[in-house]
Amino acid sequence: MNKILKLWNLIKSKFLYLLLILSVIPRLLYANKLYPADMIFIVLVIVQFILTYMQFNTMKYSKKKALIFLAFCMALSVILLLLNSNNNFILFYYFFILDNVFEFDSRETRRALIFCHMSGFMLYLLVDNILINKIPFYTDVSSYVFCSFVYIMVLFVYICIHEYRYEMNNLKMLNCSLIDYSFKEREHLVLNERNRISQELHDSLGHSLMALSMNVKYIKAIKDREKINHEINELESLISKSIQSLRETVYNLRKLDENFSLHNEITSIISKFNKLNIIKITLNYDNNIEKSSIAIKNILISTIKESITNSLKHGNSAKIFISIKLIRNTIKLIIKDNGDGCSCIIKSEGLAGIENRFKTFNGTINFITSPNKGFTITASIPEVIIDDKSNDS
Incomplete structure (x- = not known):
């Protein structure tokens, strides 16, 4: 059903343009002479053609x-029907x-129309007959x-088809919202883990520095050489423990980043959307990006998330292709969908955010549509920042 609606x-x-063209062909080909009524009819069909084009052309942005x-x-x-009531086209x-x-x-707008x-x-029926x-x-x-x-049967068919479309769109938006919520939940968990590690660093290192400060003041106050040596040994032990604690904290933070696989994350995102059976996403991925x-x-993750969501919400896409090389x-990212497209790009908050994130890293980004x-x-992104994998000294 979705494929039929998209088609x-x-x-x-094009079909409406064809009907308008076919409506004037008999007058042009088979009439021996064009009367004023024929000329008026042809001119009005041309105007109708232009109005139809403008209606489709402005639907996306106004x-x-x-x-x-x-x-x-x-x-x-209605005027054209009255001028030529036998014109079925x-x-x-x-x-x-x-x-x-x-x-x-708007339901009110639809009802009025x-x-x-x-x-x-x-x-038309009354004027034509009477x-x-x-x-x-x-x-x-x-x-x-x-x-x-x-007429009522035709209207009923239209209502059924579009109610189905509205329900599918609502379901699609709901699923997108749920997936977006799951993304934010993961980010929240990662942030909480970072905050926990940072708090541990603050507590352990802060306590050690305070103890070091008190020991230094104590050493300054005592005169006994043996006690001074003993306190210095204590200071060395405390410093050693602080360094070890700092290394463990840095290791935990690095491990948190190292466990983050861009490929796995993107695959997880694609899998969640593909399971909805409303879109098919394919990925072409270069493993060197993991460096x-x-x-x-x-930046790449947030761009992909925003792009997929926009494709579903605004583009009515059925397929999305993602390439990261x-x-x-230089990292080259391409995200392409087969949605409706548009004649004029209005940069929303999401698109503006994507553009600003790439500019932060001296990157470039282009949006192409029609x-x-x-x-x-x-x-x-012209410069790839490679993670330093060396051990702390």
Whole structure:
């Protein structure tokens, strides 16, 4: 079902353009002479074509403008139907454009547009039968009932399809929120572990330094040489214990970083999203990236998380490709999805945050997109900071 909806969203605009083109072909090819009414009809179809294009083009970045263009499209469709009531292509266009009503998030807006669309259809039936074809209303009630039934059935199908889509989107957002929560929970656990180690360092080293300070003051006060030597030995022992405690703490912090595998972390993220069965993520990974510093690894992780979340929330993506390579001491990151894309990139807080993190390490980042062509992030960090694995002296 999701694949069918995605395919329909991909071809919908082209299909509507085709219906408009087909609506004027008979007049152009088979008419011996173009009358003023024919010329008016063709001009209005051209205007309708432009309005339809503008409606699709503005939907991504301005719902208000798209709403205005859609309202004009519906009104002009009724006029075209009245000018040529036998043109089935315009009638099909009018019914298929009803699908665009459900692109708006507000239920009140959708209800108002459906009411206008239904009113336009009923107005067309009444004017065409009573005023143009001179058929009294009471003699053709059954046709009105049948047309109303067909309209309600079409509307019911649209509602069912889009309610399914809304539920799937809500489920997708809920799953994304749960996964995002699990990411934050892990970060919180790591932070707590660092805070615990830091507190141990503060407590043990702080206590030792205080004891050293008191012993030094005591040595200054005593005169007995033997006692001085004894206290110096105590100082050496205390200093040795402090150094050992400091080494153990540094080792624990380093071990915490060394246990962090970028590949395992990314694989874990991908696995969580793939299990949802709403997106397929593939990874191309260079193991040499593991040599980079924990700071760079964290930048890559946060960028990947933000990119996947954006692809699901805003791009309606079904596939994401992630590539991380180390080329001549430069990390190259590519994240590409097959989502809706857009004609204009508005840098949200998330995208701005990604850009700032790369700039911190003299990196570069580019965002590439176009309508129905997906969204691509290409980034690089020119200098790889290698962790120092040497032992403390």
